[in-house]
Amino acid sequence: MSPRLSQKIAFALLFLATLLVVLPVAVILFIIVAKGASALSWDFLLTMPRDGMTAGGILPAILGTLYLVLGAVLFAVPLGVAAAVYLVEYSSDNRFSRLVKLAIVNLAGVPSVVYGLFGLGIFVTFFRFGASILSGALTLGIMILPVIITSAREALESVPRHFRTVSLSLGASRWQTVRHAVLPHALPGIMTGMILGLGRAAGETAPILFTVAAFYLPRLPQSLFDQTMALPYHLYVISTQVPGIPENVRYGTGLVLLALVLLLNLAAIVLRARFRRKKKW
Amino acid sequence: MVSRPVKFSIQGLHVHYGELCVLRELSLEILANEIFTVIGPANSGKTTFLHSLNRLIDLAPGSRVSGRILLDGDDIRLRLEKENLRRKVGIVFALPLPLPLSIYENIVYGLRMQGVRDRAVLDEAVERSLRESYLWEEVKDRLRSPAMNLSGGQQQRLCMARILAGRPDVLLFDEPTSGLDPISTARIEETLLELKERYTIVLVTNNVAQAARVGDRTAFFLMGEMVEVSETGRMFTAPADPRTSDYITGKFG
Numbered sequence: 001m002s003p004r005l006s007q008k009i010a011f012a013l014l015f016l017a018t019l020l021v022v023l024p025v026a027v028i029l030f031i032i033v034a035k036g037a038s039a040l041s042w043d044f045l046l047t048m049p050r051d052g053m054t055a056g057g058i059l060p061a062i063l064g065t066l067y068l069v070l071g072a073v074l075f076a077v078p079l080g081v082a083a084a085v086y087l088v089e090y091s092s093d094n095r096f097s098r099l100v101k102l103a104i105v106n107l108a109g110v111p112s113v114v115y116g117l118f119g120l121g122i123f124v125t126f127f128r129f130g131a132s133i134l135s136g137a138l139t140l141g142i143m144i145l146p147v148i149i150t151s152a153r154e155a156l157e158s159v160p161r162h163f164r165t166v167s168l169s170l171g172a173s174r175w176q177t178v179r180h181a182v183l184p185h186a187l188p189g190i191m192t193g194m195i196l197g198l199g200r201a202a203g204e205t206a207p208i209l210f211t212v213a214a215f216y217l218p219r220l221p222q223s224l225f226d227q228t229m230a231l232p233y234h235l236y237v238i239s240t241q242v243p244g245i246p247e248n249v250r251y252g253t254g255l256v257l258l259a260l261v262l263l264l265n266l267a268a269i270v271l272r273a274r275f276r277r278k279k280k281w
Numbered sequence: 282m283v284s285r286p287v288k289f290s291i292q293g294l295h296v297h298y299g300e301l302c303v304l305r306e307l308s309l310e311i312l313a314n315e316i317f318t319v320i321g322p323a324n325s326g327k328t329t330f331l332h333s334l335n336r337l338i339d340l341a342p343g344s345r346v347s348g349r350i351l352l353d354g355d356d357i358r359l360r361l362e363k364e365n366l367r368r369k370v371g372i373v374f375a376l377p378l379p380l381p382l383s384i385y386e387n388i389v390y391g392l393r394m395q396g397v398r399d400r401a402v403l404d405e406a407v408e409r410s411l412r413e414s415y416l417w418e419e420v421k422d423r424l425r426s427p428a429m430n431l432s433g434g435q436q437q438r439l440c441m442a443r444i445l446a447g448r449p450d451v452l453l454f455d456e457p458t459s460g461l462d463p464i465s466t467a468r469i470e471e472t473l474l475e476l477k478e479r480y481t482i483v484l485v486t487n488n489v490a491q492a493a494r495v496g497d498r499t500a501f502f503l504m505g506e507m508v509e510v511s512e513t514g515r516m517f518t519a520p521a522d523p524r525t526s527d528y529i530t531g532k533f534g
Contacts, residue, residue, distance in 0.1 A: 092342070166374075167390070168337070168367065169335065170368075170443065171395065172364070173364055180394070185381065
């Protein structure tokens, strides 16, 4: 085979593979939009469900998911970043830090339904938070911790070594060096981890199944200790548990969930770009 | 030669990285307000020596230091906080390494870390240190612009200003002109000669001629040992050890 021909075949194959990645995304988007767009209206977004979810809107589910995602991120980001800073900047490569890193890798591999059971055992029962936004957010937070820690670690490690050396050589303490010469430059990478975590927390059903999600609760939660509806679980319920839900309502709910995740991602990406613009080395 | 007070007294210094011994049985004195130059081929322990003087050596994984180093008579490991030592003994690295901040913020970084907030104090330190490093005229109108936009020679003088801002005692230079063109190099050397009126300077260089041009006394390091130390003039006209003479005449290294 001539090099020209093999080059063409290789290019065609690689291009095809790339196309195959894009295709399912496009098809999914198309189907959801085509079947669900007709359900969208201000009424659908901003009112309570009525008549056993066969009519009315999905406001409690939207708000519930927002609360849960926000809670999970508020819990996981500070904790995860702190752990990453400890691992990268303070601990030397000893048995303990290797154990921690191993634990993080394993945590990432735990199936989400197991997180749900864990949250039920720890937060709902042991700490007596009950099935509540608090329990659900903490469970989701623990689930996304590995993503946050791993990306924060990579972000910290990608900050040039000499920033630390220079800072220390000017008489800064270890913590001042982390705070002023390292963390600001790791922020975009940390934000990336947060975005990934956000998307995952918004979409998961299993972890909230036992810890927070309400089947049908046509009122808004009043406190952290209330149950709430949430989009992924609501979608599951109206698709499989309740007969007679119009098809466009089901797809419309899916569309809202998708749009919500994309919107949250977009906000985080814009924020990250603003941090990145300051990066000059 | 006028006798000067001793600034650094190094007594039986050994440095290991893991099992590897990189500095052996080093004893010497560095006098106040002299330019003490250290020459020697690569891997002779010059940088390790320099980093021992402000304890940057502690950052190197697996490093072990024994022996004593006295600064003005105080043991730098026992009597001084690391942070204070590094303020008194500033270092300029081989490559210009500004932080990704503005010119102004680079210079006041050390002061800010000490908790200095007073605007007037910071402004004064910036102007004084930039004048001392002969950079003021070139950058006084763009102190807020990124330090990364300066030329290599300017960046290196900024790094000098950055340590001068903290009013140090001793300036360490680790091959500061190795990445610079001859004109920038000449300017740095002139600056060094000016600065020794007020500071003690230790200059590690792989450029033998540079040591001859600016040094008061010179030490020759080879494979982790100091072969000889003497006044720079004598070292270059009548070296005591044949290895020194081989090195400075370019037979190896």
